[in-house]
Each structure stands twice: as structure tokens, then as C-alpha cells.
Amino acid sequence: MLKSLCPKRFSGYLGLAAWVLLIDQISKHWIEAVFEMHQIKTIIPGFFNLTLAYNPGAAFSFLADAGGWQRHFFTGLALVVSAVIVFLLKKHQAEQRYATALALILGGALGNAIDRMIFGHVIDFIQVHYQSIWFYPAFNIADSAICIGAALMVIDSFKKDKQANHE
DSSP: OHHHHHHHHHHHHHHHHHHHHHHHHHHHHHHHHHOOBTOEEEEETTTEEEEEEEESSSGGGTTTTSOSHHHHHHHHHHHHHHHHHHHHHHHTTTOHHHHHHHHHHHHHHHHHHHHHHHHSSEEEEEEEEETTTEEOOOBOHHHHHHHHHHHHHHHHHHHHHHHHHHO
């Protein structure tokens, strides 16, 4: 009976990745349709804005001014990583926290890869800040899913270490 549940579990994690991808793409297309470049809409004064920004680089605009090659490099990297994640997801589908982390990272990686393939940059729109003193770089739903997935992986590794020490 357990073996018959495994394909459903795997497809559920792929469904979570697809859900992240869908929400990410819908939110990016909505923000592009409604906002002008760098327009700011305050949601929570002194803390949270929506804004439209393009990032041709990686996290924190790393390599944004590298001349264009980074678009293909980061797209290829995301696709290779996504293939590895699908393999790991299939292999570790019974490990709920780890598989959820992989699914979130997969959906986020594909969401940003689609942006790079279609537009040559990633669409960012979430801006967190403290008053006018400190601004975190703009990000998107895909970035959030990747970060949450990475945090879950760290938590999972601590839980596994704790279990291994008890055994």
C-alpha cells in the first residue's frame, strides 16, 4: 500500500512547485500591467511597498552589469538545478519537510528562469524597508519560495542531526 501512495506524494510536491510557479508568474504579469518602472505604492507605511524593478543579474543584482552573458548562465543553471531537484524530490518524496523545501525551491527557480528566458531579466516587486533609512532589495514570490525552501532545508538538517544523535 505504501508504494501506491508514493506516486501521489511525488505528484503532490510537483503540484506545490507548479502552484508557486503559477502564483509567481501571475503576480509578475499583474505588477507589470499596473505599475510603471520604479513606481512605488505604499502598502504598510515605513515597512512594505510594491514597486516594479527588473533584475538582469542574480540575487541582490549580482552580475547585473556583466554584459548579458549572465542571462544564459543563470537560465541554464536554474534548469540544471531544477532537473536535479526533480530527481531528489522523486528519491526523497517520503521526507515531508525536505520534499516540501525542494518543491518550493523548484517552483521559485523555474519562475525566475521563465522571466530570464522571456524578458532577459527577473521581475521584482516586493520591497521591504525600515522608514526611509534601510531598504532591502526588491524581490518576488519566486525568491520568497526559494528562501523559505532553503530555510526548511536548514531546519530539516538540524532535525535529522538530532534524530541521528538519539539513535
